[in-house]
Amino acid sequence: MTDSHTPPDLRQSLGLRPVINVSGTMTSLGASIVVPEAVAAMSAILPQFVEINDLHKMASPVIARLTGGEAGFVTASCSAGISLAVAATMTGNDLAAIERLPDTAGLKDEVIIQTGHVVSYGAPVDQGIRLSGARAVLIGQATSCYPYHLEGAINERTAAAVFVVSHHTVQYGLIALKKFAEVCHARGVPVIVDAASEYDLKIFLAQGADIALYSSHKFLGGPTGGIVAGRKELVRSAFLQNMGIGRGMKLGKESILGTIAALEAWEKRDHAGIREKETGYLNLWKQTLTGKPGVTAEIEPDPTNNPLDRLRVSVNAQESHITAWDLADALARGAHPVIVRDHEAEHGYFYMDPCNLHPGEEKIVARRLHEELGKATASNEIISTPFEERYARRIAGLMRWPD
Ligand SMILES: *Cc1c(COP(=O)(O)O)cnc(C)c1O
DSSP states (O other): OOOOOSSOOHHHHHTOOOOEEESOSOGGGTSSOOOHHHHHHHHHHTTSOOOHHHHHHHHHHHHHHHHOOSEEEEESOHHHHHHHHHHHHHHTTOHHHHHHTTOOTTSOOEEEEEGGGOOBSSSBHHHHHHTTTOEEEEESBTTBOOHHHHHHHOOTTEEEEEEEOSTTSOOSSSOOHHHHHHHHHHTTOOEEEEOTTOSOSSHHHHTTOSEEEEETTSTTOOSSOEEEEEOHHHHHHHHHGGGTGGGGGOOOHHHHHHHHHHHHHHHHOOHHHHHHHHHHHHHHHHHHHTTOTTEEEEEEEOTTOOSOEEEEEEEOHHHHSBOHHHHHHHHTSSSSOEEEBOTTGGGTEEEEOOTTOOTTHHHHHHHHHHHHHHHHHHOSSOBOOOHHHHHHHHHHHHHHTTO
């Protein structure tokens, strides 16, 4: 079987493994397939000089149109957006204060966040807050937070409140955004929503966020970047942080224009057609897994209501002769490494995400599933490595970097 990548695969000549991403939009795998419109815009602008703030100005109405916000700009990442938006709530347009950060002497510097929202997207959410010099004030407990926790935490030092939308957060027992914003606004506290990985570009501002943050490089298929959208005054104060802590988070001309192009392409994208294609992949894999001993495959909706389904593959090691995590690791080896979504593998299942495939790769994925499960079933013993060793191996690998 041959891959159907059209241009010859650059990865081969670089000595990089030709991974197939059924994991999701992961920084660790190169985020997403950048849309051709963004690729073209980026290569066209790279050799040219531009007045960068004019280019930034161009992004604002496009972001405003797509998000329903008053203004917007692009920075290095959604993570950078958290630090810049928080900084904006502390400094406003005070250029001297902007240059003094992360020294917050004389400024409001407390930022409230529900404990169940303090997750890691590869780095801790609260660190994104603290990088600006602010202090993260955690309210409630991991699985319970009520409006009284929020009301009780707001005081004269409160600069902002951060709300995180993600499958990583606790999905019950917490304050929903509308109520969160209502309580904050009654006390004059701006609300920053981290919606890095969400398809709906309008709903969070519509539900009361003052700033909504998105990643350019996730579903939008843009270059690596972060989108800051919302109330013009606050967006401006966040933009001015480019003369301070934002300097190290800057984007070049190519990524600013690339993000604009990705946003414009998003408006015209055939979302229904893409969904249909993805459903086809899921059905193919489900069919491949039907009847395999010890394996159950079910199509599940996205936990944060993105218009996207994934295949949940549950593995009974006694019957299939392999654990879910050993199957994930086996799929990730070989000439066609398939990387599955394995955040919860210790519970005996993983997910397969259909939204980052090149045409034809779905068949390779199906074949790899068939091969690895066949090998396991034929094995006389159960392939089961201790789960903790998996993490230990990953950390050990990092500690050896770059060797
Ligand atoms: C991916 C993600 C981030 C980080 O976004 P980057 O743009 O990659 O920095 C932040 N928050 C959430 C909820 C995410 O899913």
